Amino acid sequence: MKRIVILISGRGSNMEAIVRACAAEGWPAQIAAVISNKPDAAGLNFAAAHGIATAVVDHKAFRQPGMDAQQAREAFDAELQRVIDGFAPDLVVLAGFMRILTPAFTAHYAERMLNIHPSLLPAFTGLHTHARALEMGCKFVGATVHFVTAELDHGAIVAQAVAPVLPGDDEDTLSARVLKLEHRMYPQAVRWFVEGQLRLVDGRVEQLSGASQSFS
Numbered sequence: 001m002k003r004i005v006i007l008i009s010g011r012g013s014n015m016e017a018i019v020r021a022c023a024a025e026g027w028p029a030q031i032a033a034v035i036s037n038k039p040d041a042a043g044l045n046f047a048a049a050h051g052i053a054t055a056v057v058d059h060k061a062f063r064q065p066g067m068d069a070q071q072a073r074e075a076f077d078a079e080l081q082r083v084i085d086g087f088a089p090d091l092v093v094l095a096g097f098m099r100i101l102t103p104a105f106t107a108h109y110a111e112r113m114l115n116i117h118p119s120l121l122p123a124f125t126g127l128h129t130h131a132r133a134l135e136m137g138c139k140f141v142g143a144t145v146h147f148v149t150a151e152l153d154h155g156a157i158v159a160q161a162v163a164p165v166l167p168g169d170d171e172d173t174l175s176a177r178v179l180k181l182e183h184r185m186y187p188q189a190v191r192w193f194v195e196g197q198l199r200l201v202d203g204r205v206e207q208l209s210g211a212s213q214s215f216s
């Protein structure tokens with residue numbers, strides 16, 4: 001059984017989709033813990049109600065007098081890593097985890113940490129992806145599941161989901177349309193990982209089964 005630790009910062013709907021798919025589809029995996037950097041993250045309640053261990057590592061507690069922002073970030077990541085490793089994960093899943101991670105942290109989980117980002121990477125790294133896509137007049141938007149590296153929203157692409165931009169769309173309608181696809185794509189990508197179907201070759205993902213890696 002592969003052990004999965006999921007990190008969230010808020011609503012946790014992707015985490016929920018992964019928890020449900022893992023149980024319903026009988027993956028060779030278990031969700032070992034759900035961890036948040038925010039004590040009030042709504043997703044923690046869902047996890048606890050489903051008998052999953054939860055933990056909070058509050059990033060705000062790491063800004064001590066005399067520390068600069070980078071030192072606080074490093075202290076937070078070190079504690080987060082200690083808590084995660086207490087659950088001995090094979091895979092760490094970032095599901096709406098809104099923190100920039102230090103190189104030491106990403107190196108520790110190299111090739112065993114996935115993220116979902118609400119854009120068609122490499123376009124629109126960072127925040128406000130759908131608003132920026134609308135501003136640019138994009139005709140399609142989407143989301144990407146990728147392995148996490150030290151560079152924000154980079155790393156080998158595992159799967160992508162594409163949705164059209166329709167007349168009258170705003171940021172909310174677009175993010176709702178893409179989120180529905182995220183809920184199908186992310187569980188599938190995590191399942192591929194735990195079933196050993198993903199292989200990194202020259203910095204790119206090769207999928208052993210050859211199943212489609214695009215969703216729309």
Ligand code: GAR
Pocket residue numbers: 008009010011012013014015095096097098116117118126143179182
């Ligand atoms: C999702 O849309 C996810 O793609 C995005 O946050 C949302 C989390 O929703 N992630 C990022 O923006 C990461 N840079 P959820 O908490 O309901 O899963």
